Each structure stands twice: as C-alpha cells, then as structure tokens.
Amino acid sequence: MVDLEFKAKFLFSAGSIYKAPPLLVKTVLTSEESKGTMKSGRGIRLDEEGKCRLVGVATVDPIDDFIMNSFLGLPTECLAELNAVISLSSSS
Incomplete structure (x- = not known):
C-alpha cells in the first residue's frame, strides 16, 4: 500500500487579459480506494517493478473570483490520478 500527500496550485490565465487566483488542491493519493x-x-498497488497507480479525491474550494467559481461550479470535487514508478534503496 502506498499513500502520498499531494498539494498543488493550479493557475489559469487567458494571455495577459485574464489571470485567476490559484486553485488549491490538497489530498492523499493512495494505491487503495478514495x-x-x-x-x-x-488505485493499483505497487507491483514487483515498482509501478502503481495512486488516486485521491479532493474538494476544490471557491476562490476570490466570481468567473472561475461560476465556470467550475466551486466548491466541487476533483479526482487526482498519478501513475508512478517507485524505487526503494537501502543505505549501506
């Protein structure tokens, strides 16, 4: 089983005409179910090659921007998915 804390800011702009405040996404990505x-x-658990699929559901809160809040229907949920290869090393 793999759990990974995920925090991200997503930025949206339309050239120099419009720039929205960042959307914040925070969740735990897991190889189990979210x-x-x-x-x-x-998700998919770690295999013998270190491959796994991590998923997490996060609530995206409204930001200080009526246009983006309306366009995205904030607050809402998003699903984050990450295909990963994890390698572990032992220190000697």
Whole structure:
C-alpha cells in the first residue's frame, strides 16, 4: 500500500487579459480506494517493478473570483490520478 500527500496550485490565465487566483488542491493519493461525495477512484498497488497507480479525491474550494467559481461550479470535487514508478534503496 502506498499513500502520498499531494498539494498543488493550479493557475489559469487567458494571455495577459485574464489571470485567476490559484486553485488549491490538497489530498492523499493512495494505491487503495478514495471516495468523495461525487467522485471516487481506485488505485493499483505497487507491483514487483515498482509501478502503481495512486488516486485521491479532493474538494476544490471557491476562490476570490466570481468567473472561475461560476465556470467550475466551486466548491466541487476533483479526482487526482498519478501513475508512478517507485524505487526503494537501502543505505549501506
């Protein structure tokens, strides 16, 4: 089982005409199952090659921008998915 804390800021702009405040996404990505009220996802556990699929559901809160809040229907949920290869090394 793999759990990874995920924090990200997403920036949207339309050239120099419009720039929205960052959207903040914070969740735990897991190789297990992640469920919200609207979205859900199932990860894939680490295999012998170190490959896994991590998923996490996060609530995206409204920002100080009426246009983006309306366009995205904030607050809402998002599903984050990450295909990863994890390698572990032992210190000698």
